[in-house]
Amino acid sequence: ILNVEQSPQSLHVQEGDSTNFTCSFPSSNFYALHWYRWETAKSPEALFVMTLNGDEKKKGRISATLNTKEGYSYLYIKGSQPEDSATYLCASSPMDSSYKLIFGSGTRLLVRP
Amino acid sequence: DTAVSQTPKYLVTQMGNDKSIKCEQNLGHDTMYWYKQDSKKFLKIMFSYNNKELIINETVPNRFSPKSPDKAHLNLHINSLELGDSAVYFCASSPGTVSGNTIYFGEGSWLTVV
Numbered sequence: 001i002l003n004v005e006q007s008p009q010s011l012h013v014q015e016g017d018s019t020n021f022t023c024s025f026p027s028s029n030f031y032a033l034h035w036y037r038w039e040t041a042k043s044p045e046a047l048f049v050m051t052l053n054g055d056e057k058k059k060g061r062i063s064a065t066l067n068t069k070e071g072y073s074y075l076y077i078k079g080s081q082p083e084d085s086a087t088y089l090c091a092s093s094p095m096d097s098s099y100k101l102i103f104g105s106g107t108r109l110l111v112r113p
Numbered sequence: 114d115t116a117v118s119q120t121p122k123y124l125v126t127q128m129g130n131d132k133s134i135k136c137e138q139n140l141g142h143d144t145m146y147w148y149k150q151d152s153k154k155f156l157k158i159m160f161s162y163n164n165k166e167l168i169i170n171e172t173v174p175n176r177f178s179p180k181s182p183d184k185a186h187l188n189l190h191i192n193s194l195e196l197g198d199s200a201v202y203f204c205a206s207s208p209g210t211v212s213g214n215t216i217y218f219g220e221g222s223w224l225t226v227v
Contacts, residue, residue, distance in 0.1 A: 031212045043117065044156075044203075046215040089156070098210035099144060099169055103156040 004092050006104035013080050014112050020076045021107040023090030027071030032093040034101060035064055035075055039086045047075075047088075080111040116140050119204045119219035126194060127227055133190045134222045136204030143209055144168075145187035146216070147179060150201040159202075162187055163209075194226045 005024045013019050025033065032051045038044040048057040053068040061078045077084055087108045091101040119136045126132050138145060146169075147159040160179045161169035167179070176192045191198060204219040 034211070034216070036218075041220065043218040043220045046217070049213060049215055051213055091156075093211045097169070098212045099146075099161045099163065100158055100171075101156075101211050101216060105154050 004090060004102050004104040006088075006090055006107050008107060009105070010108040010110070012110045012112065015080060015082060017080050017111075018076065018078045019080055019109070020074050021088060021109075023073045023075070023104055025071050025073070025090075025092035025102075026094070027068060029094045029096060030068055030071065030092060031095045031098065033066055033068075033073050034091040034093065035073070036089040036091070037086050038089055038106070044089060077109075080109070082111045082113050085109055085111045115219075117204055117206055117217050117219040119202075119222050121222060122220065123223045123225075125225045125227060128194055128196060130194050131190070131192045132194060132224070133188055134202055134204075134224070135186070135188045136219060137186050138204075138206040138217070139185065140206055140208070140217060141185075142206040142217070143184055144207045145181065145184070146205040146207075147187065147189050148203040148205060148218075150203065150221070152200075156203065160187075160189075191224075196226050199224055199226045 035047040036044040050066040055066040066073045087106040089106045091103040117138045144163045146161045148156045159173045162181045165181045178190045181187045201221045205216045207214045207216045
């Protein structure tokens with residue numbers, strides 16, 4: 001993998017459903033993985049920054065895991081609510097450039113009431 | 114108070130014009146960035162400044178010139194605007210490198226070149 005890839009591109013779920021998305025990144029040139037939540041016309045909002053293989057982070061109903069050896073991270077949302085509707089972005093910070101984030105194109109989540 | 118603020122939020126201008134987008138952060142961060150959301154919706158880094166020094170210039174056309182008068186401000190000036198410059202431009206800041214630190218984004222400046 002040369003770039004950061006996210007799947008699926010979009011996802012529609014029913015309120016109360018749990019859901020997850022995937023972020024794949026180049027494991028050979030990796031230092032940190034960021035997750036952001038982005039509502040249109042607002043600032044992308046940081047959720048997590050993870051660096052260690054096996055790391056798990058949690059914020060309310062949202063959690064994330066990191067596998068640096070195989071180059072992927074999962075974001076989980078438990079019991080989705082309509083206010084969770086947003087685009088979820090992941091970004092990799094490569095080892096050879098500590099001021100750069102390489103973003104995926106995002107997963108657009110729509111939670112139906 | 115808005116942490117990273119950028120102005121204007123919306124800008125419609127004609128091809129060939131010169132325009133600026135201003136950015137200010139009140140977080141006391143050392144590092145500021147400009148990102149561009151491209152046509153495929155990816156956020157791509159354009160420039161990064163650390164303590165007013167340019168540290169990343171990601172092969173952006175030289176019509177784009179960032180200016181950092183102090184570490185709380187990073188303005189983006191664009192000369193001779195082209196249709197392809199239409200995009201959303203995001204300013205951001207961080208307390209040092211992004212290797213372990215969060216980036217804080219502004220709300221974006223929506224530039225349309227007609």
